[in-house]
Amino acid sequence: MNTHTRSIHRRQSSGVRVPAHVPIAERRRYIYSYSTVTRGTGRLMLMAGDQKIEHLNADFYGKGIHQDDSNPEHLFQIAHKGDVGCLATQHGLIAAYGMDYPDVPYLVKMNAKTDIVPTAQAEPLSKALCSLDDVIRLRQYGKLNIVGIGYTIYFGSEHESEMLAEAGKLIAAAHALGMIAVVWAYPRGKAVQQEKDAHLIAGVAGACASLGADFVKVNMPTEGAAALHEASQAAGRSGVVVSGGGTLGTKEFLQHTYDTIHLGGARGSATGRNIHQKSLTEAVAITKALSAIVYKNASVDSAHDLYTHSL
Numbered sequence: 001m002n003t004h005t006r007s008i009h010r011r012q013s014s015g016v017r018v019p020a021h022v023p024i025a026e027r028r029r030y031i032y033s034y035s036t037v038t039r040g041t042g043r044l045m046l047m048a049g050d051q052k053i054e055h056l057n058a059d060f061y062g063k064g065i066h067q068d069d070s071n072p073e074h075l076f077q078i079a080h081k082g083d084v085g086c087l088a089t090q091h092g093l094i095a096a097y098g099m100d101y102p103d104v105p106y107l108v109k110m111n112a113k114t115d116i117v118p119t120a121q122a123e124p125l126s127k128a129l130c131s132l133d134d135v136i137r138l139r140q141y142g143k144l145n146i147v148g149i150g151y152t153i154y155f156g157s158e159h160e161s162e163m164l165a166e167a168g169k170l171i172a173a174a175h176a177l178g179m180i181a182v183v184w185a186y187p188r189g190k191a192v193q194q195e196k197d198a199h200l201i202a203g204v205a206g207a208c209a210s211l212g213a214d215f216v217k218v219n220m221p222t223e224g225a226a227a228l229h230e231a232s233q234a235a236g237r238s239g240v241v242v243s244g245g246g247t248l249g250t251k252e253f254l255q256h257t258y259d260t261i262h263l264g265g266a267r268g269s270a271t272g273r274n275i276h277q278k279s280l281t282e283a284v285a286i287t288k289a290l291s292a293i294v295y296k297n298a299s300v301d302s303a304h305d306l307y308t309h310s311l
Contacts, residue, residue: 212238
């Protein structure tokens with residue numbers, strides 16, 4: 001079999017490039033998983049719902065946050081009624097609520113830590129909360145549409161090597177089971193001077209590509225969306241997706257997403273607070289507008305019109 005033939009074989013008839021370590025028996029499932037979250041576009045619209053550990057209740061209750069967000073089920077209702085590529089959250093929440101919303105594509109966030117202990121006190125370390133066997137049992141027994149896993153690495157932490165090793169093993173194992181893998185790549189620790197520096201973000205994006213991540217979630221560089229292009233190139237075939245960041249006005253948020261794609265070469269969005277802190281009606285409307293930009297190349301104005309008409 002020559003090189004060209006092998007390349008065609010890896011892509012199958014779907015156009016999805018399958019990693020070489022995905023077993024033949026699981027390639028169809030991997031293609032399904034990747035195609036489900038990307039809608040055949042190569043882009044990802046990930047709804048992040050992992051902050052109930054990361055930020056405790058600060059993102060879900062308080063001034064400017066709709067009361068709908070105080071209930072964890074709000075995340076699942078948005079994903080069910082809205083338009084998302086997948087909902088990323090922890091294993092326990094999916095186990096509790098997932099069977100009521102079996103149509104939602106789920107990405108299990110494997111590790112997490114709270115923000116109670118500041119970096120000035122201790123270097124960040126986040127280890128897996130469950131095993132891939134737990135994920136497979138959840139997929140099998142709950143008959144849930146689990147399409148992937150996620151993992152956070154704090155690059156620059158004194159514990160970086162532990163997270164790199166764990167993430168690398170989990171990514172390879174997830175691929176072997178036909179699932180995609182997304183890495184949350186955050187430079188953080190006493191050694192990190194500017195965690196949102198574009199050159200540093202590009203470096204960690206390339207490191208995640210070296211681990212085999214399908215997508216890499218990063219923060220917007222301080223230098224702006226255009227500076228993200230270095231990271232998009234460094235990540236190669238691993239798609240860069242950008243965090244929604246702090247709470248923004250709706251049109252400003254849509255512009256933020258559009259710019260990361262069209263100025264920075266990003267391949268999608270990974271958004272939490274700018275979706276789930278709204279009422280169910282408004283949150284659903286935002287997912288539709290955001291997905292229009294990510295999956296349909298909609299302009300900011302047309303996406304905002306879609307948002308307005310969905311309210």
